[in-house]
Amino acid sequence: MALHRAAYSSFLSRLAPFGLSFSKVVRCVSPENYGWLQTLRCLADSSQVSEQLKGEDRREALKSQQIPKIKRPPFAKNLFLGIFDKEILAYPEVLNKEELTDLNGMVEVVERYFKEKVDSKKIDNEAVIPEETLQGLKDLGLFGQQIPVEYGGLGLNATEFARLAEITSLDGAIAVTLAAHQSIGLKGILISGNEEQKAKYLPKLATGEHIAAFCLTEPGSGSDAASIQTKATLSKDEKTFYLNGEKIWISNGGIADIFTVFARTEQLNERHEKVESISAFIVERKFGGITSGKPEDKMGIRGSNTCSVHFDNTPVPVENMLGKVGDGFKVAMNILNSGRFSMGSSAAGFLKELLGVTVEHAINRVQFKKPLAEFHMIQEKIAKITCSIYAVESMAYLTAGLLDTLESPDCSMEAAMVKVASSEVAWWSISECLQILGGLGYMKDYPFERYLRDSRIMMIFEGTNEILRLYISLVGCQHAGVELKDVVRKLRNPFMNPAFTIQKLLQRSRQKNDRVKLSMDLRGYVHPSLAIAAEWLEYSVMRLQYGVELVLARHGKVVVDHQMELKRLADVAIDVYAMTAVLARASRSYCIGLKNADHEVKIAYTFCANAMKRIRENVKDLEEGPYMNNDRNYQELASTIFKNRGYAATHPLTRNWY
Amino acid sequence: MLLEKLLSQSFTSAFNLFNHQQLIKPLFWGCSKKFSAPLLVVPIRGSFWERDIKGPRYRKKTERNYLDDMKYGIKELKNEVQLWKEEMSEKFQYDPKVYMPDDSEIVWTFDTKEKLNQWVCTSDSDNKDGFSHCDLTLSKNKKGLFSGFLDCRVPKDGQIKESGYCNIRCLRARKSFKRDSFFDWQMFTHLILRIRGDGRSYMLNLTTTGYFDVMWHDIYNYILFTRGGPYWQVAKIPFSKFFLSSKGRIQDKQDPIPLDKITNIGITCAGKTPGPFQLEIDYIGVHFDGNHTEEFAYEMYNVPSFIVGV
Numbered sequence: 001m002a003l004h005r006a007a008y009s010s011f012l013s014r015l016a017p018f019g020l021s022f023s024k025v026v027r028c029v030s031p032e033n034y035g036w037l038q039t040l041r042c043l044a045d046s047s048q049v050s051e052q053l054k055g056e057d058r059r060e061a062l063k064s065q066q067i068p069k070i071k072r073p074p075f076a077k078n079l080f081l082g083i084f085d086k087e088i089l090a091y092p093e094v095l096n097k098e099e100l101t102d103l104n105g106m107v108e109v110v111e112r113y114f115k116e117k118v119d120s121k122k123i124d125n126e127a128v129i130p131e132e133t134l135q136g137l138k139d140l141g142l143f144g145q146q147i148p149v150e151y152g153g154l155g156l157n158a159t160e161f162a163r164l165a166e167i168t169s170l171d172g173a174i175a176v177t178l179a180a181h182q183s184i185g186l187k188g189i190l191i192s193g194n195e196e197q198k199a200k201y202l203p204k205l206a207t208g209e210h211i212a213a214f215c216l217t218e219p220g221s222g223s224d225a226a227s228i229q230t231k232a233t234l235s236k237d238e239k240t241f242y243l244n245g246e247k248i249w250i251s252n253g254g255i256a257d258i259f260t261v262f263a264r265t266e267q268l269n270e271r272h273e274k275v276e277s278i279s280a281f282i283v284e285r286k287f288g289g290i291t292s293g294k295p296e297d298k299m300g301i302r303g304s305n306t307c308s309v310h311f312d313n314t315p316v317p318v319e320n321m322l323g324k325v326g327d328g329f330k331v332a333m334n335i336l337n338s339g340r341f342s343m344g345s346s347a348a349g350f351l352k353e354l355l356g357v358t359v360e361h362a363i364n365r366v367q368f369k370k371p372l373a374e375f376h377m378i379q380e381k382i383a384k385i386t387c388s389i390y391a392v393e394s395m396a397y398l399t400a401g402l403l404d405t406l407e408s409p410d411c412s413m414e415a416a417m418v419k420v421a422s423s424e425v426a427w428w429s430i431s432e433c434l435q436i437l438g439g440l441g442y443m444k445d446y447p448f449e450r451y452l453r454d455s456r457i458m459m460i461f462e463g464t465n466e467i468l469r470l471y472i473s474l475v476g477c478q479h480a481g482v483e484l485k486d487v488v489r490k491l492r493n494p495f496m497n498p499a500f501t502i503q504k505l506l507q508r509s510r511q512k513n514d515r516v517k518l519s520m521d522l523r524g525y526v527h528p529s530l531a532i533a534a535e536w537l538e539y540s541v542m543r544l545q546y547g548v549e550l551v552l553a554r555h556g557k558v559v560v561d562h563q564m565e566l567k568r569l570a571d572v573a574i575d576v577y578a579m580t581a582v583l584a585r586a587s588r589s590y591c592i593g594l595k596n597a598d599h600e601v602k603i604a605y606t607f608c609a610n611a612m613k614r615i616r617e618n619v620k621d622l623e624e625g626p627y628m629n630n631d632r633n634y635q636e637l638a639s640t641i642f643k644n645r646g647y648a649a650t651h652p653l654t655r656n657w658y
Numbered sequence: 659m660l661l662e663k664l665l666s667q668s669f670t671s672a673f674n675l676f677n678h679q680q681l682i683k684p685l686f687w688g689c690s691k692k693f694s695a696p697l698l699v700v701p702i703r704g705s706f707w708e709r710d711i712k713g714p715r716y717r718k719k720t721e722r723n724y725l726d727d728m729k730y731g732i733k734e735l736k737n738e739v740q741l742w743k744e745e746m747s748e749k750f751q752y753d754p755k756v757y758m759p760d761d762s763e764i765v766w767t768f769d770t771k772e773k774l775n776q777w778v779c780t781s782d783s784d785n786k787d788g789f790s791h792c793d794l795t796l797s798k799n800k801k802g803l804f805s806g807f808l809d810c811r812v813p814k815d816g817q818i819k820e821s822g823y824c825n826i827r828c829l830r831a832r833k834s835f836k837r838d839s840f841f842d843w844q845m846f847t848h849l850i851l852r853i854r855g856d857g858r859s860y861m862l863n864l865t866t867t868g869y870f871d872v873m874w875h876d877i878y879n880y881i882l883f884t885r886g887g888p889y890w891q892v893a894k895i896p897f898s899k900f901f902l903s904s905k906g907r908i909q910d911k912q913d914p915i916p917l918d919k920i921t922n923i924g925i926t927c928a929g930k931t932p933g934p935f936q937l938e939i940d941y942i943g944v945h946f947d948g949n950h951t952e953e954f955a956y957e958m959y960n961v962p963s964f965i966v967g968v
Contacts, residue, residue, distance in 0.1 A: 527957060528953075528954065528957065528958055529898075529952045529953075529954070529955060532951075590955075591957055598955075601952075
């Protein structure tokens, strides 16, 4: 009797109810994977309760009896140790049914406003946002999105905020004005402000009556925020600080009424020595002594107001200090770290819009008797743009989900990854869209050149991508370094630890041959149709850990000085996080059967294959070291150029014989 | 103690069912004695062992005339030998078909009366289970036209609770001498149909009748969504999306479709929208998409015991 294997197993499985045992290969979900499940249950419970409540009360009740937050180890940091929190592969479900309906209603209203009332071209030409447009935004409540309801804001959580950012980013200038106001400008009061400060400033900021700005950058201090020179000197009566100094490139600097200013303060330490440290202050324009320079004429985001701000003996009462004396640097970093995640959804927002216009053009434009859409190189571009947008969108909402569902989330690294990835994807994707449009894209009649100019700032502000790459890899290495201290010490003295060395060599032989042993069973945590991509992800995680170990063993503490290697580590980590987000989202979509879910699965495979290719390349470069991977050449070439103060090669027409 | 007693009782009665006239007994779905509990009560005669593929209710008893059977058999013998010869020559020539990515093969067309004869139309009115009727005819542009009237009225016989289906099904794949065979579509990834529908959703059925009675009614289903209107559409459905059902019940324990064991294909029109329907079919075929690697589109998690509905 020849029985087909599958038929046989299906036959056996049907016998199971009769108590007959059988072995069958099925994926197991471990019990700890049910964390999200609990979340779902809570959602179900909360919606039952809400049946009895109405309107605002209901929303209040929902907010108050939120899902209990889950405590989990930091995800991205642990990646550097090769530890992968599998639960993240269950894409977070943050909003319940009512919250989602509310949000969609809000999105619809804002979207209509942007489509009908906002003339981006005019804003760009005249380099100013019209007063009535700003008033409209204020009326919509967009100036107080994350401010709690009790202070008159919308009280949005990170996910809802990210969703609205998708729409507000349709105009770069407005997006930056809003971001400067609430993502950085007033974030300090939200995060570190005390009750009095919140009660005093937030209500007016929420309505947009007051606009906020964030003053950190100075002529001599950009990415190196610790080197600012603005001084705050305490008056004799110890009731007022006097601010003196210049801040440049301050978004909203000309229109803001409230400034979050960082300045040096002097205080005495326990040995009564004078120590300088950085503190943060809330400064009102009406305190006096504040002058704004003329608005800068910028390449992109032209409608947003950027100018320098001078402080000349501006008196600031002591109670306007954010946090304690010397907390300034911490406050600044907290503000910047918490604001970055929404850049992912912003980028996704306008890129989706642009992709639509581009696709329309590619379908209608006929060349060589064929529409552009049928040319393979155009198809490749469109597909790659799609994959990038999908990755950025998934990363942004995963990070927002983590911020919303975790207890005291440690997501600054994730947010930095989202920022780096999204800004680069935005620049590259718009450039490709423009390429598909050909000459039309270059014309000012189309929005592409404006978006290209607008998006260029994303790689520069809120921490340049270079600084953020260093941040990602250094924080990761620091986290790993604590655990790997002993390992690294032994690795660096192989002959003193022969047994350890031999053991490690054996372990590494697989990594050396690029045949990593997969033991995490990630394929069991996604839909079976994505199992192969999950294995690629697992491979990538193991490779990242190998790379970290290599670099730490090679350089130890001076790893800080090897930026090219750190950059590679950061790139690998970003790709791993992107793969994680993409897989988790595609798996969710496919499991619950969203529209075009199989398209998402295909995107996930395409993206993961490319990401794995990049990771393989980067880790190989790390393995080979500076003499093989060109790093040494880059350094030597650059040093010659710097010595020569410019291009050093002689002109090709030069003769040295006559 | 009580549970154990009940358990043993149910099994003894299951084994003694040929002698007993009892129809209803509790059936236990628990795995170990400790957790056994009766979850449903089903007629044991229908669940433990089945005598007849059609089920006792639908078996029509006819008086057989053995002389006629023999006459018919001898007449058929000539064709069967011819078929067997072809099979043998094919076997010795050994020239199997090789398919490349993006190849398709059309398996059924509907352009002649003879081809329509390979299909069987059934509807609930055939067994006095309802009032629908249907037909597979040749349309005026020489395509198959599956049409009829779907009626959801329930006959008042006190037993039937729901009603209303119309169905066409091809004859089972077979070899010479009336031996059963299978369609072997392991090389293919998609089912393709060129159709012109009326906007209704139809059900596609791939039957994989197995050897044992529990596998007799294995059918893999997927929905065929149609557009109304004058245009033809080509539906290309991955085999991986078909899900297993048995006797009309979607199974908890799913499995990928065994593509070398397909016995019939069918199209069902059913649902809660009574009225006329028509589906014009140009061809039904199979397609090999080299980029489609998915084996089965549904989750196969082994959920921990006693968690229901997740």
